[in-house]
Amino acid sequence: MTKQTLVLVCGTNETKHALTNQLYLLIGDYVTITSYTIGEDFFSTANDSDTFLFSSKGVYDEVKNKYPALTKIIIANRTLNYENIDQILLIPENSSVLVVNDTVETTLELIEALQHLGIDHLNYTPFSEKKWFYETVDIAISPGEMDLIPSYVQNKMNIGVRLLDISTVFYLVKLFKLEEISAIISQKYLRSLVNLNRKLLNSEKDAIKLGMHLQHVVNSVDDGVLAVREDGIITVFNDKLAQLFNVQGDKVLGGSLNEALGDGGLIKFILEDEEKTQFFTIDNLDLIVYKYHSLQQKTTVVTVKTLRDTMEMEKSARKKQNQNGFVAKYDFNDIVGEDSTITEAILVAKKLSRSHLPVLIEGATGTGKELFAHSIHQHSERKNAPFVAVNCSALSDSLLESELFGYEEGTFTDAQKGGKKGLFELADGGTIFLDEIGDLHPTLQSKLLRVLQENEIRRIGGSKIISINVRVISATNQILENQLAEGTFRPDLFYRLNVLSLRLSELQNRKSDIPLLITHFIKESGKLFRVDGAVVDALTDYDWPGNIRELKNTLDYMITVCDGRSLQLHDIPKDRIQKVKVKKKQTNSEPIQLTLMDKQEYMFILGEIKQSNEKGEPASRRMIADNSKVLPIPLTTQQVRHRLDFLEKHLYITKGRGRAGTKITLEGIDFLISLKENLKSI
């Protein structure tokens, strides 16, 4: 028996393929199917006995006048492609859905089919080519007619070409006299329906499961969470919120905000349109409330946090940042100094903090460049973002490059799995401090220049461009201008780094700050120490080529070696004493001629002054005179005065008024030692 032929004519290629597949599956074993789109010549090769199946009435209407001899015509009834049903089920409830199909008729059919299938959680609007604007459309769905969807609609879903519905299938069964095998055909058709039901059922079960799962998640969140529909009905009210407001969460679900919260101000805030955060005090409880509108869900989501929790969180976040070391450790309050050079530098630096432009800090080693860099970050808008400090001279060039820019997995033999973020990425949003910038290798100079120009980086071995927002503060103790002249530092980079500049003066130019710094570093040690005035003088005399760092190190040393509670001249590291001594001796080199008695008296007086200095007590003339009974001929206070004048003249002591009293100097100690040795040898 020759197979009968069914000629399928469709509006588009997509429909042709989908319907041909469906027909092959159902009746392809019994009927020959030839298929065409509307523009093709489907008529001239057809036999009289052939049946023409048109995919829709619209398609038939288009060709009927061209082919008046057409007989044996069937116009297909079509319905949704069940395979794609799950996508539609995932569209959020109450969304406005624009349904788009080739004609108004087929569009309405599609909506009817959707509703028939129980997919009624959406608000459908039929598309018409005559209407050019639809005000609220959350998503447009179409069975393959994607080109017809208005261009301003952002969310589009292709739900696949509609297939022949069961009435058309049975019509064909009857027409081709396939009743005997109709059971098989209907079984095939029904199988797809069963699949559909399974999907619908599963989606319902999944929805319940998902709902329960979400409920658990929302309840385990540490913040209060509330969701409220446009009509003011509460759909989510988690345990934490129920605790805060002292209500039963399940009782308020489905109820109104008034019943649950009671606070008028808070309710008004939630119902307002604007998305924002506000602070509320309700029943002595300080709350931070954040709200956000989901237009698609037509719901407002509110999170509530107590101020205490927020502060705790902030603290632990800071602690974590601290552990990473990406946090500024100092601020302007840590900078000690009253000299105008330092107070002016602080003033300028505070102004620089307001900007996001690069800063170059210049100054000799140990003048506080890093301290200023930390403080500028801490004083800026970026203070809560990371502060990353890098010493450009501490690492080899290749290591520094991978530290700064990171690398992709597999770049080096021992590269970390998954690659590694560079310090620029880690500093995103904050500040990177590039210390000793003058030591940067030329290759890295050009890479850094690109970062400053483009605000983006590329990891080593990677092709992805990563945008970053990092403020660069650099520092140098070299004269970069000299390096420019020598050609070891790129001028274009120099000018990029040096948009804002700050120069710090050396300690020898602000010696009046030395006493303050001494007290500061002793306090910082956490130990109680008195400082001998002579120590302060000696330390003030010294030139401090290593600046404040050298002074700090010296005090750390003295605190460690000091035996009593008072820092003494002999606690000063020897190299520094030597330098002070040499300097003084040059200024006072006149030889001194003394008798044996003079020597005994001066040795006694200097010894007395030293002892009382060590006890932190002033050495008065009276006290020295009283104690001089041990000498072969005791001294009167008048005699003590003369001898003190002599010692002062030769810079062996300093005389102060009142409690400051008389203090032995480094030279005095030296003189005392030489007197002792001299008398011992006699």
Ligand SMILES: Nc1ncnc2c1ncn2[C@@H]1O[C@H](COP(=O)(O)OP(=O)(O)OP(=O)(O)O)[C@@H](O)[C@H]1O
């Ligand atoms: N004005 C100041 N007040 C208190 N401490 C200071 C001051 N200036 C510097 N210091 C301290 O001195 C030490 C050296 O300072 P810092 O590291 O900032 O200097 P630097 O100029 O960056 O040095 P280098 O060029 O060698 O890196 C640090 O311990 C810092 O805390």
